[in-house]
Amino acid sequence: MTVEHTLPAGQRTRAEEAPTEPAAVRRPSLRRRILKEKWTYLFLLPGVLYFVVFHYVPLLGNVVAFQDFSPFRGIFGSDWVGLENFRTIVRDPEVMRALTNTLIIAFLQIVFAFPAPIILALFLNSLVSDRVKRSIQTIVYLPHFISWVVVVSIWQKILGGAGLVSEILERVGVEGVNIMANPDTFKILVTSQVIWKDVGWGTIIFFAAIVAIPSELYESAATDGASSWRRMWHITLPGMMPVISMLLILNVGTALTVGFEQMLLQQPAVGADAAQVLDTFVYFRGIAGGDWGVATAAGLIKGVIATILVLSANKIAKKLGGEGVI
Amino acid sequence: MTSTDVREVDGTTAGAPAARTRRRRDAARPVWQEPPSTALKAVKVVFIAVVCVVMLYPFVYVIGMSFAAPESVTSGQLFPTRFSTGAYQAILGGGIISRALLNSLFITVVGTFLSTLFTALLAYGLTRTRFAPGARGVLLMVLLTMLFGAGLIPNYLLVKNLGLLDSYWALILPVLISPFNMVVMRAFFMGLPGELLEAARIDGASELRIFATIVLPLSKAVIAVIALFYAVGYWNVFFNALIYINDTDKWPIQVVLNQFVVQNSDIANVTNPDMPPPPAVSVQNAVIVLATVPILCVYPFLQKYFTKGVLTGSIKG
Numbered sequence: 001m002t003v004e005h006t007l008p009a010g011q012r013t014r015a016e017e018a019p020t021e022p023a024a025v026r027r028p029s030l031r032r033r034i035l036k037e038k039w040t041y042l043f044l045l046p047g048v049l050y051f052v053v054f055h056y057v058p059l060l061g062n063v064v065a066f067q068d069f070s071p072f073r074g075i076f077g078s079d080w081v082g083l084e085n086f087r088t089i090v091r092d093p094e095v096m097r098a099l100t101n102t103l104i105i106a107f108l109q110i111v112f113a114f115p116a117p118i119i120l121a122l123f124l125n126s127l128v129s130d131r132v133k134r135s136i137q138t139i140v141y142l143p144h145f146i147s148w149v150v151v152v153s154i155w156q157k158i159l160g161g162a163g164l165v166s167e168i169l170e171r172v173g174v175e176g177v178n179i180m181a182n183p184d185t186f187k188i189l190v191t192s193q194v195i196w197k198d199v200g201w202g203t204i205i206f207f208a209a210i211v212a213i214p215s216e217l218y219e220s221a222a223t224d225g226a227s228s229w230r231r232m233w234h235i236t237l238p239g240m241m242p243v244i245s246m247l248l249i250l251n252v253g254t255a256l257t258v259g260f261e262q263m264l265l266q267q268p269a270v271g272a273d274a275a276q277v278l279d280t281f282v283y284f285r286g287i288a289g290g291d292w293g294v295a296t297a298a299g300l301i302k303g304v305i306a307t308i309l310v311l312s313a314n315k316i317a318k319k320l321g322g323e324g325v326i
Numbered sequence: 327m328t329s330t331d332v333r334e335v336d337g338t339t340a341g342a343p344a345a346r347t348r349r350r351r352d353a354a355r356p357v358w359q360e361p362p363s364t365a366l367k368a369v370k371v372v373f374i375a376v377v378c379v380v381m382l383y384p385f386v387y388v389i390g391m392s393f394a395a396p397e398s399v400t401s402g403q404l405f406p407t408r409f410s411t412g413a414y415q416a417i418l419g420g421g422i423i424s425r426a427l428l429n430s431l432f433i434t435v436v437g438t439f440l441s442t443l444f445t446a447l448l449a450y451g452l453t454r455t456r457f458a459p460g461a462r463g464v465l466l467m468v469l470l471t472m473l474f475g476a477g478l479i480p481n482y483l484l485v486k487n488l489g490l491l492d493s494y495w496a497l498i499l500p501v502l503i504s505p506f507n508m509v510v511m512r513a514f515f516m517g518l519p520g521e522l523l524e525a526a527r528i529d530g531a532s533e534l535r536i537f538a539t540i541v542l543p544l545s546k547a548v549i550a551v552i553a554l555f556y557a558v559g560y561w562n563v564f565f566n567a568l569i570y571i572n573d574t575d576k577w578p579i580q581v582v583l584n585q586f587v588v589q590n591s592d593i594a595n596v597t598n599p600d601m602p603p604p605p606a607v608s609v610q611n612a613v614i615v616l617a618t619v620p621i622l623c624v625y626p627f628l629q630k631y632f633t634k635g636v637l638t639g640s641i642k643g
Contacts, residue, residue: 030459033457033458033459034458034459034460036457037454037457037458037459037461039532039533039534040451040454040457040458040461040533041451041458042451042533042534043447043448043450043451043454043533043537044448044451044452044458044461044464046444046447046448047444047445047447047448047451047452047464047468047503047508048448048464048467050444050499050502050503051467051468051471051503053484054481054484054499054500054502055471055475055476056467057484058476058477058480058481058483058484059476059480060480061476061477061479061480061481061483061484062476062477062480064479064480064483071483071486074487075483120377123370123373126362126370127370128353128354128355128359129353130353132374136374136377136378138629139377139378139381139382140377140381141629142381142385142625143381145558145562145621145625145628146562146618146621147561147562147564147580147617148562148564149562149564149580149581149583149584149588149617150562150580150583150614150617150618152588153388153583153587153588153610153614153617154384154385154388154614155384156587156588157384157387157388157391157610157611157614158384158387162607164387164404196380196381200381215356218356218358218359219356219358222358222359222360223358227360228359228360228362253473260565261564261565264565265584265588266588268589279478282477282478282479283478283569286478286479286482287478287479287482287569292479292483295478295479296477296479296480299477299478299479299480300477302477303474303475303476303477306474307473307474310473
């Protein structure tokens, strides 16, 4: 760009010249760089405004957790109560129940719903025909795009009190079976619903990982006499490990968020004892119940624990030699 | 060996040349891969059948029952034998459901347009992180929001303080840009041929002009898939509508579906009072179908794009 540089380089082509440029040329001043990119800032402006207003400003709203908040007096007019709301939470048996339910459901989901797409992806990979693979994928992806309201409605029509299964059971003499309203099996039910809705969708990323494994590995393993099970165990699964560990980290981070809409929709049918989780507790206590401070405090604790969880899972994954997310 | 549609199990032996020439167009088994045993094939066929039935039958049943004639709904059969469109006529004459569908349509169209537009603007701006001072900070700011959220109550208080309660904007503005969609779009923009954009810049085209006349036309695939994802999200909006919209006339279809089907409120309210009431079961199933049909309509397009690897490609990158 500078005269000293371009004159001797006059004979050279642009492509040769480009790589040496940054070293030879003084960087233009910050002001000039900003002015030169003024259009870029115009592109960024609406997005920045959105993220500041709808993602960062509400973070400040968490101060409500330390207040005896009333919507009429607002954040600036409400009394500060220190850690009182947190004390209330620790003493409240309902919080304990919500926490227990959350942890049980999170555990079931990590043990059953997390591996389900891995197994399905391995199965699809074992099929030779692309056409069969693609047809199955088309079918299993579908429920991911259906809202939870529709999913719960459909499940009610099949498994609910007046649903298909209960009517068939009635015909063989078993009366009053309503799987959708049974608190004892509710946690298994919600895990099954999660698997039904998202098992197919989950395979996409695992399948991409499988496809990226070079086929020569399989070929030489097969030549050395490795059976298809051993190839799966020693080639496919290790090849998927970075993706599996990454998704496991993300799942652990969101473990305390167990299907909020799913729980909210089904709580009236099975009762709060079985279906109260942390998020629904926050909703019922705060927005529905008007106990804003306590609800916000519960949400804040949840958010902090989730952040700690995802950061430590990330660290563990790195220690074990895998790739972290962050 | 019985012949089935399933290629995997059609009994060909991979090693035999005759068998290999019989496979056309479809993928062939690699030479080194041994064919599965008969038992394993049987297990696979059963597994495929079970997966397909479990995934598809609920939809088939609900659609079937929504068209069931009154005398055909109470017998607990796997599929009704006599059909009628009475439930749909009664619902669409009733007003509540058609208004909810129109509300959802409005939210979906406006929301999808705005979300796609602002996601594209931000994503294009963030392709300039190497040149514009501070842009990297903006990228970090966006990515960080994928790790934590402010929480339910602070978000609610914000929407309330902005005066958006009972407004459709409450369903659009708080979810305007999805960081994930932005990352997908940015990855696609980064992959566009840089020489082309550079040439336009040297010719004196403004960034806005480059964006509108070069970037957008070259990115139709990713814009289509992101728009479809936003559209599905807006059509399916439930919880935000439940807490932000109190005016029942403004309810989108998912909230109405929850009210009348999941929570089993008086379903007779949604049908036309001047018509003979169809069985409640048919009406409920028909409402489920109406809330799902738009998704089923766009699904083939979604499917087409994500098999092209638009999404997985950028996730890996």
